[in-house]
Amino acid sequence: VRHIKKNAAARDLWNQIFCRLKEREDATLWDPNYDRSRDRTRLRKAFREAGWSEAEAEERIRFHDDFDAQAPEPASGINPGAQVLYQKLWTDIEAAMDRLGLQSHHTVMHGIEPLGGPFATKTNVIMTNESIITVGAHLFRFCGLIARAFFRTLWLNPYFWSSDNYDKLEGELQLVEDSDLSLYWIYSYLSYALTGTNAYAPFKPAKRHEISFEQIARAMEIFAISHEYGHHDKNHGRGIDLQDSHAEEFEADQFALRICQEVERYPVLFANPYLPSGAGGAILLMAMETLRRVQQAIGTIDRPIVNTHPDVLTRIARFDSVAALQPAEFLRLKNFRTTAVRIMSAAETIMFNLVSPEDFAKLREFAVWVPTSNNLWR
């Protein structure tokens, strides 16, 4: 049954916001007249290097083109791929909410902000119960980069990361011994810290056995967006009383976990353990935290850790309350979260071991992006 949305006020407000954002000097817009044949040449080369045959490379390029062609607003200046992906993700989330008997998504409007940086946010439409849930135009690329790096790190030694005799130093050594992979992590974080986009990140498409990195990216994205639906569903930021912002974050996380589990009850092709385990959410939260620390080291954010958000590891520890599971299932899923935390911590340690404070400071002059809010996760 297709429901009618009651989001007319949110729609109006979003149109105004979008027009204003587009005029900004730091707006990141897609030029519709841009010659995409250059991209295709680059893609072809990258796919061939990743071990795909010529026919397979062409098929993948066609798949990308068909995907982009579904963009609901091709002329908006927003990357068409991001438009299609966002629509697919929120459609999955709202379908899960329908199955859970939740109605609040009827008053949600969606938008993509033409700004740098990976973020998702909720804007209240005053005097109504409507909200606009937006993502930054570069959120999905960020998730894709981190998911690839994560997957490659996991495959250095798949059983080691979740084993009982895991050793932190040993994990870091395994990662640093793969210098290509270490650099991939570093460039991904630096690119986002300096430009808010993937401009400086190396383009290394997945090899044949790496396709399931997309599962990780999807779990990160669904968590990010569902977290904002959680703030909307719980009416956060609307009361007149002073709110407990930490409690609100925990509440939005729990909501996101519930949605991730429900989405996964109808898997796309293959089971995705990164959804019901919350490992996708853990990877995302830790990636955002590392990015923020990198920006602090570079000096583009000067204020220390913002107090409105609880500590990331405290947030992830609360994921253990994905209760109502069989003990064996609980343990299996917890292992995914444990692995997520270990790999993300190792990557952060490598980052700060290989790049010196002086080098970070020197990079400052290359920074073209400073987040409008010092809170990357709004």
Ligand SMILES: [Zn+2]
């Ligand atoms: Zn939040």
